[in-house]
Amino acid sequence: MRVLRIGTYAEALAASGAHPFVRYEFAPEAPLEGLAHPGGGAVALVRHSAKRGAVLSLIGRRLDALAQMLAQPEVAELLFAEARAGLISVPAPLLDDLRERFRLGPGGDWEWMVTTVNPPLSSAEGRVLELGPEWAERLIAFLAQHNPRTDGEPFARAGQRWVGVVDDGVAGAVGELAACGCAEPNQGGILALAGITVRPDRRGEGLGAAVTAALTRPGVRADGAVTLGMYADNDSARRIYHALGYRTEVVFASRVVTARERRG
Known part of the structure; x- marks a missing residue:
């Protein structure tokens, strides 16, 4: 499989299957760093967190495509572009796939939510x-x-x-x-x-x-x-x-990872 390099919001939104995380976490006018599965439904995008710095986030509608992307060397190249350890977020069902590919360090599991409706008035x-x-x-x-x-x-x-x-x-x-x-x-x-x-x-x-x-x-x-x-x-x-009115769109497993040592 050959992953595709993408650099615009429009490309990322299309390749992710219009995933809400891409829609609402990235600026339409800003360039981005990312990769896309050639069959669609999965992207790997560098997201900048104010507190945690650069995070490589794997996002999409297809878990099979995300798992395939995770195994590609281009993902590791993007993840470790600036340091020997990188922070990555994958959908929680792919945690075992992440463990097979990398050496896992600290992190946690969290839910990303979004709402597009006004909440009901709270009594307090x-x-x-x-x-x-x-x-x-x-x-x-x-x-x-x-x-x-x-x-x-x-x-x-x-x-x-x-x-x-x-x-x-x-x-x-x-x-x-x-x-x-x-x-x-x-x-x-x-x-x-x-x-x-x-x-x-x-x-x-x-x-x-x-x-x-x-x-x-x-x-x-x-x-x-x-x-x-x-x-x-x-x-x-x-x-x-x-x-x-918030809805959970994805449950992420986020971990600091390092490359596994090659044997042989």
Whole structure:
């Protein structure tokens, strides 16, 4: 099999079978680095994450074609173009294929979601407040304590919007954070959510849904879609997001990998 090199959004969208991840995670006007299966339905694209750097993502409608691509030397060349170890994301069913091809390092499994509809109004949404840069230190501490795996980085980049729910303070003092979340533009230019966190003693009150809905509605209105990623073991978060209109389009296994030593 001879993989095809692609360098435009239009080529990637067509070769992936118009996969939503390609549609919403890449900018139509920007050049890209990628490979495509000659039979269609599978691509390997370099995606740039604000926190994790370059990630080679295998995406498409055909698992068989993705598995075939994973075995091609051109994929390894693209993966290790800048270093001897690379970060790759494949659909979770291909984790064993990934293990056969490369030596696996740290990583995790996560779900990529998107919505194109306005969420229903949350009962607690009226309590959601805008949080400015003066909240940065408190947000960082809050996330470190209650959601250390998050990709949310308070006010680390321009374009972030942080919101939260704050407890009533004593004698006019500012209260403690009960919940927070962020929306910021992704590589494709549409809003992606991160850092959705609720303090453990306040869970079950609808605060996570309220924060998510408040961040989602403006993005759907402006761009027609909003995305988010969540760790695949977070069942309670999944229920909340799905109830708000998000749909899981792909479950990824992401790993840092190195090349296997050749024998012989």
